[in-house]
Amino acid sequence: MAQSSEAHARMSWDRYGHLKPELGLAEAAFGRICPFAPSARNEDQIAESLYAGALNRDSLIGRFQAAYVGHVDEGDFRTSGSSGGMASWMAVELLRRCVVDGIAHVRPADPRKDGRFFRYAISRNEAEIRSGACSRYYPVDLSEVLQTIRHTPGRYAVVGIPCFIKAVNLLIAEDAVIRQRIVCTLGLFCGHMKSARFVDSMAWQAGVNPSAVRAIDYRVKTPGRPASWYRARLELVDGNRREKDWWDLVDGDWGAGFFQNPACNYCDDVVAETADIAFGDAWIEPYSSDARGTNVVVVRKPELDGILREAAISNRIRLAPVDAQFVRQTQAAGLRHRREGLAYRLQWKPPSIPISKRVGKSAAHLGARRKLVYRARYLIARESQLTFALAKNIHLPGLYLWWAKAAVSLYQALAYSRGAAGRLFDMLEKICGRG
Ligand SMILES: Cc1cc2nc3c(=O)[nH]c(=O)nc-3n(C[C@H](O)[C@H](O)[C@H](O)COP(=O)(O)OP(=O)(O)OC[C@H]3O[C@@H](n4cnc5c(N)ncnc54)[C@H](O)[C@@H]3O)c2cc1C
Incomplete structure (x- = not known):
């Protein structure tokens, strides 16, 4: 049954440049492994079953064994990674230590041959892993690599953004073959996914x-x-x-939020709470000013923490322990948007299917301007895709570019008080009061 669920979970491009599932016979099973399905277990429930013994627990960061800020010193992982190079380094380390035989992650593809710039692939050596370094804000899907994992015995790790790692965990619970073969998950923090x-x-x-x-x-x-x-x-x-x-x-x-995937409006996981280890950018000073890039790392499996500690002792990586508060600060904007903002969106724009999220539905405490910021993001995410499609169809790029310029000016006036419109919003806010 789980086999058929995967066989039918094929993805195809929609007209806005997003990958969408083609639902077939296995719609019911897909409902259980889709990370946004109302019946799927939530991140807290999954993490409870995976990391019950974790030393720390935080309402926004989830369960974790330890958290660090740092980067890779060994080789040129840091230079060739988007952040501190830790994600690629850990993937290589898992192979070197024979913890896994292959890493499912995202590598560049040939747009003329594959019709896309990136796709999931399985890397089996260091060179292949390193060819996939860097963050790809581009739609990808797991269906092909899951087929390969199913048909090729071995132990695998999967690298993915939070909703993908959640989907992998939901599939693992359904499917004995996948459960036996995917032995490790490497998460990437995520603000949102963009369209092609x-x-x-x-x-x-x-x-x-x-x-x-x-x-x-x-x-x-x-x-x-x-x-x-x-x-x-x-x-x-x-x-x-x-x-x-x-x-x-x-x-x-x-x-x-230009070109944001609509599903991201209803996600409440920034830090890949169901991944064995998760990597993000240390968006906090002095790290965010460092051109070389610095990771924040949240590790949930003690074995992986052991690997980090050993490598730090031998100066292959540089890590300083941090607490949940530090991790929260590095992702302050993303967490606000996915918790406070989500609570408001659930009230203002409830999705067409009932979903259960780990936030309340009350946004009563939010000021009018903050609500407008969340509305502006929602509208920009939606309208950017519609306006772009129209401009492309009528061969008038200027239409989209003009619209986007106007939209971002309004957004920046609201969100950061930028420009004359920003000053006007500030004045109105003073006159009307914050509510
Ligand atoms: C869509 C998206 C949104 C993100 N949003 C945030 C954010 O809001 N805050 C934040 O701190 N960090 C965010 N990140 C994570 C961040 O950009 C870095 O990927 C992370 O810090 C790891 O950097 P690194 O240098 O350690 O990884 P690298 O050494 O550069 O390795 C990155 C690894 O991730 C894999 N990968 C890249 N893109 C994808 C993808 N789309 N799906 C699956 N695997 C992929 C690569 O194949 C590679 O194995 C986001 C990443 C993505 C893909």
């Missing part, structure tokens, strides 16, 4: 036709610039390159 159209939009803004893009790096590190100043690089089929700072893109303000 974000790449097309970058191409438009770099002055090239999207079909001329061969590869994309969302986060190129630039010496001397804070890690938080993202810079994207497009490799073109003619061998040329174009680079753009995210701040110069009309849709590069991460918090505004």
Whole structure:
């Protein structure tokens, strides 16, 4: 039965550049392994069954054995990773120690052959793992690698954003073969996932036709610039390159939610609470100003904590222990959006199917301006995809770019008091009071 659930969980592209499940005969089973299914166990319940003995427990970070801030010193993992290189390093270490035979993670694909820039693949050696380093804000799906894992005996680790790791855990509970083979999960903290159209939009803004893009790096590190100043690089089929700072893109303000997958509106897990170990960016000073990139790491399985400690003693990685409060601070905006913001969205825009989330539905304490920020994000996420689709269909990129510029100005006025409109919002807020 579980076998059939997986066989039918194929994914296909929708017109907005998101991957969607094609539901077949196994719809009922899919309802149990989809991380957003109302009947699926929630992150607290899954974590309770996996990490009952964990030393720490926090309402936003989940159960964990230890947490650290740091980076890899060994080799060039840090330079070639998006953050401190810890995710790729841990994947390689699991292979070196023969804990696993393969790592399912995301690697670049050939858009002309595969019709996409990235896909999940199984890496079986260090070079393959390292070729997948860096964060890919691009739709991917697990269906093919799960088929491979099913058909190829061995022990595997899976790297994924929180909803993917939750789905893997739900599948593990259903499926004895997968349970035996997936022995480790490596989570990535997640603010939201973007659609494939974000790449097309970058191409438009770099002055090239999207079909001329061969590869994309969302986060190129630039010496001397804070890690938080993202810079994207497009490799073109003619061998040329174009680079753009995210701040110069009309849709590069991460918090505004351009091209966000609609499901992310209803997610309440930022730190991959059901992963054996999870990696994020240390978005807190002095780390966020360090051009080289720094991880925050939350480890839930004692065995993996042992690997970290051993490597730190031998100076292969550098780690300082931190507490839940520190981890919370590194993800303050994401956590606010996924808890306080989610509570408001559940009240303001309840999803069409009933879902159970680990937040209350009351947003009574929120001020009017904060509510407007959450509404603006929701609308930008939705309208950016519709406006982009229209602009693409009528071959008028300027339509989308004009709309996005206006939308982000309004958002930044609301959220950060930027510009004349921001000052106007500040004044109105003073006159009307915060409520
Ligand atoms: C969509 C998305 C949103 C994120 N949002 C946040 C956030 O809000 N806050 C935060 O602190 N961190 C976030 N991260 C995580 C962060 O960007 C880094 O990936 C993380 O800090 C690990 O960095 P690293 O240098 O240790 O990893 P690296 O050494 O660069 O290795 C990254 C590993 O992750 C795999 N990978 C990359 N993209 C994906 C993907 N889409 N799905 C599955 N595996 C993938 C790669 O194949 C590689 O194995 C996000 C990541 C993604 C993909």
